[in-house]
Amino acid sequence: MSVRRLAEDNVQPAAFAFNRENSVWAKQAIQKYPKGREQSAVIPLLMRAQEQDGWVTRAAIEHVATMLDMPMIRVLEVATFYTQFQLKPVGTRAHIQICGTTPCMLRGAEDLKKVCQHKIHHDPFHTNEAGTLSWEEVECLGACVNAPMVMVFKDTYEDLTPERLEEIIDAFEAGKGASVPVGPQIERYSSAPEGGLTSLNDGNGTAKPKRAAKSAAAQVADVPPSNAAKPVTHDDVTSAAIKSPSKKKATKAAEDATSVPASAPVAAKAIKNPPTVEGSLKDKPPVQAIKAPAKVSLGDKNRPAAIEKPAEIDDLKLIAGVGPKIEIILHELGIYTYAQVAAWKKAERYWVDSYLNFKGRIERDDWVKQAKALAKGGEAEYIKVFGKKPR
Incomplete structure (x- = not known):
């Protein structure tokens, strides 16, 4: 690990204090720990100080040490050990962390680094002339399947090309970083396959229809008549004996297998005396047929009203639980706006949930509450209600 030191004295501020909101938060954070263990809050408090000023100053370290009644050197040890803490001024609008670990390196991280060198500064931990942007190379950021990727503050931007990273940097430089969608920058939902799901479909991206389970009566109806029944052969008995872990059980299996009259239907043989290592199953209850799930109809009265x-149209993907494929299905149903989703009644929510085979996910993710916030004030209202950005 490289040596990490505090910034030079000429850039260090004379004092530090949490603002009113962060001061209240810091006191609550300290109270989460048992009496005598309050110093365990050192990392959360340092991170909050960094979020307030953009980096961890010597004055902030001294302030946190005073709040936790810790020697200043102990807090300094924590700040210099963990690379998540920035010990020098970084860009006020964006500090870009480029993952340089093997998966990202193999998929183009070096090209992303060249973009930062060209648009920000040749060397890491140096801001551009305006002081708004900076960059560094870091170890794995945990999105290997979506490599290459970068992190800006707490958000990750994945599946990047040099051209897309340039656009993202320009957006942050213009003060419009909040408008850039986080996560994958291609047609991919989270870490799902690129272009959408490829399994459990018919090859064209359409989900295969589920086959209803046959009833017990239907299964018996498929059995050929008794004169076509295949008699139990010597090979059947021998096979059962080979599978048997003991001579006694093998003998039992042979007796059960050969005790069925040749004229009995195959279905009767299977139910009464199958040649298994466990012997006869005639005393066990029959297996109940699985009932196929009810399908909702597009003409159902509970289907939400469609519009032209x-x-x-609203970006329905901002609703947690709605990916690119689900958004397409909603559009096919005539659902294009947050206001439509926000107005769904219970029966309509149940219909959509059943149509998507979501098994209650719409209620668990509370699509209606999310849609109401987005319809009322967009991302700003969503953050106000849920305390985080959409998606």
């Missing part, structure tokens, strides 16, 4: 596609 408006000139400007």
Whole structure:
């Protein structure tokens, strides 16, 4: 590990204090720990100080040490050990962390680094002339399947190309970083396959229809008549004996297998005396047929009302639980806006949930509450209600 030191004295501020909101938060954070263990809050408090000023200053370290009644050197040890703490000023609008570990390196991390060198500064931990942007190379950021990727503050931007990273940097430089969607920058939902799911479909991206389980009566109806029944052969008995872990059980299996009259239907043989190592199953209850799930109809009265596609549609993917494929299905149902989703009644939510085979996910993720917040004030209202950005 490289040596990490505090910034030079000429850039260190004279004092530090949490603002009113962060001061209240810091006191609550300290109270989470048992009496006598309050110093365990050192990492959360240092991180909060960094979020407030953009980096961890010497004054902030001294302030946290005073709050926790710790020697200043102990807090300094923590700040210099963990690379998540920035010990020098970073860009005020964006500090870009480029993952340089093997998966990202193999998929183009070096090209992303060249973009940062060209648009920000040749060397890491140096800001651009305006002081708004900076960058560094870091170890694994945990999105290997979506390599290459970068992190800006707490958000990750994945599946990047040099051209897309340039666009993201320009957006942050213009003060519009909040408008950049986080996560994958291609047609991919989270870490799902690129372009959408490829399994459990018919090869064209359409989900295969589920086959209803046959009833017990239907299964018996498929059995050929008794005169076509295949008699138990010597090979059947021998096979059962080979599978048997003991001579006694093998003998029992042979007796059960050969005790069935040749004229009995195959289904009767299977139910009464199958040649298994466990012997006869005639005393066990029959297996109940699985009932196929009920399918909802597109003409059902509980289907949400559809509308004509408006000139400007809402980004339904901002609702947690809605990915690119689900958004397409919702559009096919005539659902294009947050207001539509926000107005769904219980029966309508149940219909959509059943149509998507979501098994209650719409209620668990509370699509209606999310849609109401987005319809009322977009991302700002969503953050106000849920305390985080959409998606």
